Amino acid sequence: MSKPDILIHLRRCEGGLQAAEAGLRLARRLGAHALGLHVVALSPVAFASPEAVALHASEAHHLIADARARAPWWQGELDRFGVAGDFQVVQGDTVEALCHAARWSDLVVVERPVLNPDAPLGWGIVSRTVFGSSAPVVVVPEAARVEHIGRHIVIAWNASRESTLAVHGALPLLARAERVIVLEGEPAGDGFGADMLPKLDLRAWLARRGIEAGFEAFRPARDAHGHAVLEAAHAHDADLIVTGAWGHSRITELVLGGVTRHLFQHSDLPLLVAH
Structure with missing residues (x-):
């Protein structure tokens, strides 16, 4: 191997x-x-x-x-x-x-x-x-505790391209984790008919790769999304958060704020991210 x-x-x-x-x-x-x-x-x-x-x-x-x-x-x-x-x-x-x-x-x-x-x-x-x-x-x-990184993983999931790339990148770690929790948010839309595209059943997709994950609905207020991800990660004793980065327009996130910006500035847990 x-x-x-x-x-x-x-x-x-x-x-x-x-x-x-x-x-x-x-x-x-x-x-x-x-x-x-x-x-x-x-x-x-x-x-x-x-x-x-x-x-x-x-x-x-x-x-x-x-x-x-x-x-x-x-x-x-x-x-x-x-x-x-x-x-x-x-x-x-x-x-x-x-x-x-x-x-x-x-x-x-x-x-x-x-x-x-x-x-x-x-x-x-x-x-x-x-x-x-x-x-x-x-x-x-810099201040994160990393002695158990990858043991308990929380995935912030919204079916976007970015969050899918992050899950792909995290697969080797997910396969070795003791606990995986998926915060299942509202699917990201792009305004171009994405609702008509094939759907991914993440639970089945992970199971086919030998990864057993717990799923929970995640519907925080839009302006508190980043804070809610951190709060949920701490509640699950996570030592790593897997999430997409800049799922919206980057200019929009930079000017108005966004989940990526909030997590980068405020997270005290390691983040595995992909754009």
């Missing part, structure tokens, strides 16, 4: 990163290969003048060398969790690097810092990575 690949974004090359611990725990649960990726970001001011370019190039060289010297630390983390993996340090735009590596990854794990959460309009590294990634992304809040 082939091993899945998990890409873990290392904001720093040191301990105490919740994304690193969550990613390694997921890799152990899935028997996956874990790539730890650290990106030395390019500064826009580096191109302000020829002198700035030379100075930044010298500084970047030292940062890259220092980061690569931390490879034994990552190997120690891999050994601690009994996981096979690699360590890479690259230079460039963080989102571009993550989305590029996501092309050959089955799962991407990123951390959402508490002190620097996504910008009010949702243009931070985390949201941009989710929007551009070809693989599902596990968003780990």
Whole structure:
């Protein structure tokens, strides 16, 4: 059986990163290969003048060398969790690097810092990575508890393209979970005759894959949807929420708010999301 690949974004090359611990725990649960990726970001001011370019190039060289010297630390983390993996340090735009590596990854794990959460309009590294990634992304809040990630999973389901992609991406974890609960919301409509398209019976679809899930109706007020998802996840003692991202127009969500934006800004639980 082939091993899945998990890409873990290392904001720093040191301990105490919740994304690193969550990613390694997921890799152990899935028997996956874990790539730890650290990106030395390019500064826009580096191109302000020829002198700035030379100075930044010298500084970047030292940062890259220092980061690569931390490879034994990552190997120690891999050994601690009994996981096979690699360590890479690259230079460039963080989102571009993550989305590029996501092309050959089955799962991407990123951390959402508490002190620097996504910008009010949702243009931070985390949201941009989710929007551009070809693989599902596990968003780990910096303060989240991750010791049991993937044991109790709640799915926020509305039959949308995005939530279907998220469930697809979560299948290996769903198959290994002790408990799966589906919050069955109103089916997403697109105004173009979706009611006439084939219907998916998610309960039967999961059962055919050996996944037994509990289903419960989920009909919160539209303006409290994100809060209600978090409340239900806590009520079920969930350690991971599976949900689609930006099921509505992204501009609408950025301007008026939405479930994705609320969860990214307020969730204290890891989120497995897909767009």
